[in-house]
Amino acid sequence: MNKILVVVTTVVVLLTACDAGPGDGAAEPFASRYAGLESGTTLLQGATVLTGTGERLDNADVLIADGKIVAVGVGLTADGADIVDASGKWVTPGVIDVHSHLGVYPSPGTQSHSDGNEVTGPVTAEVWAEHSVWPHDPGFVTALAGGVTSMQVLPGSANLIGGRGVTLKNVPGRNVMDMKFPGAPHGMKMACGENPKRVYGGRGQSPMTRMGNVAGYRQAWIDAADYRDKMEAAEAGKGEAPKRDLRLETLAGVLDGEILVHNHCYRADEMSVMIDIAKEFGYTIAAFHHAVEAYKIGDLLAESDTCAAMWADWWGFKMEAYDGIRENAAIVDKAGACAIIHSDSGIGIQRLNQETAKVMGAAARVGVDISPEHAIQWITKNPAKALGVQDVVGTLEAGKMADVVMWSGNPFSVYARAEQVFIDGALAYDRDDPSVNPVTDFSLGTAATTGGAQ
């Protein structure tokens, strides 16, 4: 019972934290209108359960009611529950992708759909990815078939500061508000390295170099701190509040700890510099994204409590990705830092379990054994932590949202498929029953509406 009380308190805190507006009394704009599908009582019986807390339970049951996990254990019963025979199956928390561009770079990838990068200036903290999300991106549905129940949709990496990211529940909606994860804090995208300096350097403007990048971040934080100080002073009755500025409001939200920094950064030396900038201005970086060289600085990541969100094996497509190795996440994990496997891809997001499996195999090759119950955390609990929603989702613990995947077998087998996906206790996807599954407006009339699942 304690657990449930803790959870309820946390939700309240999150909801409060999300209200980063100027406090003018108006309702929060673009607030979540997520309602969820109808959820009854469901008992998944006899599965191998990876709880997401590092535990594995064999021949175990998961009981779901009213959208929440009620219990996980052996020999559970519940009156009137829908019984799902999960013998031979594996059950895990819903997969969470901390780095997606679904909706902002949707399929089809036409120029007219290119809504992820506001390439009009190196600092565009004022833009919000959610205002670009096209809910009919067929990629949401194919991701669901891969067991993805939540994701953060981020702006691209053309800018030093690209704008706010949004965390979504992977449910169909008429607009982004229908999909927004209730109570989740905003993210803010920052980008190191090649992309911003190429985009703006190519126009003969700053930043043209990595040192130009760093000057750009620091200047933005100086402006933000000044704005925050003036706002606080005005609230305390000292002086007039400055005119509301959307750009500075987002940055000040980071300094206040209400908005979480998600920093695209490949190289170890640049990540190290970014950690110093964060210390200089008094914020923490929730996660480095891509983090191809995170394995070189696992200790620094652990110290600064910054997650590294990584691919299993993307490398070499650009210079700053040249040192990518498959063991990256395993070495970060071994150093005691928070390891995440992310996608940044509409194809990759469908198989985060397989990407994790590649790392497990590569690590085993050099004598580092990573168990399934440990590895599953890289795509469930750890991304939930980086998104600031770990108290309500990401593990199979009583009181948490019932975002649950039942796999046909060990999810780290290439042959495993998500058979049933539950979001807040409701069956959102069923591999064997197409009538359950969403079809986006765009996919109507095409022959492969659910990625071949039918």
Added chain:
Amino acid sequence: MRNLTIALLAIIFVGVAHAETTAIVGATVHTVGPYGTLENATIIISDGRIIAVGDNMKAPDGATVVDASGKIITPGLFTPYGSLGLVEVGFSAGPDDSVQRGDEFTASFDIADAYNRRSTLIGINRIEGVTRALIAPNASEPDESGNTSHVISGLATVVNLGDGPGSIDRRAAALVVNLGEPSVELAGGSRAALLMTLRQALDETRDFRDHSDAHERGQHSDYTYSVADLEALQAVLSGDVPMLAIIDRASDIEILIALAQEYGIRTIIGGGVEAWMLADELAASNIPVILAPTANLPSNFDRLNASLKSAPILAAAGVKIAFADGQSQTHNARNITQSAGNAVAEGLPWDDALRAITLTPAEMYGVSDRVGSIEAGKDADIVIWPGDPLELTNYPEQVFIKGKSVEMVSRQTLLRDRYLDTDDKRPPAYRN
């Protein structure tokens, strides 16, 4: 005992051979050849070739014996399309030798001489089981001076990923043509013009074939294409070289099938996102398809009907298939096993999936007399796995290319070893 004859022959062979002989014993061998899967099998290698394979066969006297008991053995993997050895870092970091722009060459552009067998990509993919690859010229956007690449991009080459000289297995293994949405701009903005470009080239080639003497004497009209290009195209018209058409949309593939028939061209489809919709027609026309089994998103309007079921549907209809992942077919050519595994998960028989990444590409490019399966007489490209090679948790324990045991080291394993050992407190640059 099925292979008694071959086994006996082999022993006779070994008796007279002076070359070093290796016998790999005890494994389950997926030969992808006529013998199917053999348990507790022996593979005898001499002079770079497989001289025998069979079950319950003794290693010849004096052979170096590799004990592979409990292991799985497959032929070396063959990645059927990509730029291995043609590019080091993909973006903003020096030339990509797979792309050629300008007016001088089209069909005669031969990629082979750009191949760099010392590229870091080669070692990285080699130790994960890739032993052969088709490297292909690509089309790309215009450069800063406005030079465009070509619809008819040039000649692809089969290479082996061995670490010695002699990497080129077969030049002019295919002529690459880029049809479909991404290439429309190359032909002036309409896909009708793409087809017209191709037809014009083929018509000129026919004309040149019939009048080449007169042309050389200056008694026949000039051609749009150079003599070198027309000669390269002639090998396509004659059926000696297949045309590898990069194409996705079903309606475009219908046109391609008709065109291939009209000109009598051997054709291979690359990409082929909507090819599954024409599975029976492709089977009837004996046109194989190289596809990415996981490409299920309608990423453009040529791919509106993308499906995870492509591979099993095509295979069930009798179409020969091979796998290349559009996103990572060069740096991560090694992920060909992931493609195969996912195709199996969607219904492709396991043996068909293994064939798709070994023998089928070898057949497509006319090198199956040398590679693609574990059979007496073929090059000894052998991969020893700890378990199912399609499972992503399994990595090769040893790779042989042309009978040579590959050093299982790459730039990535060196990086790994430097940073995995946290006991060494010196700066990383001093760690070995």
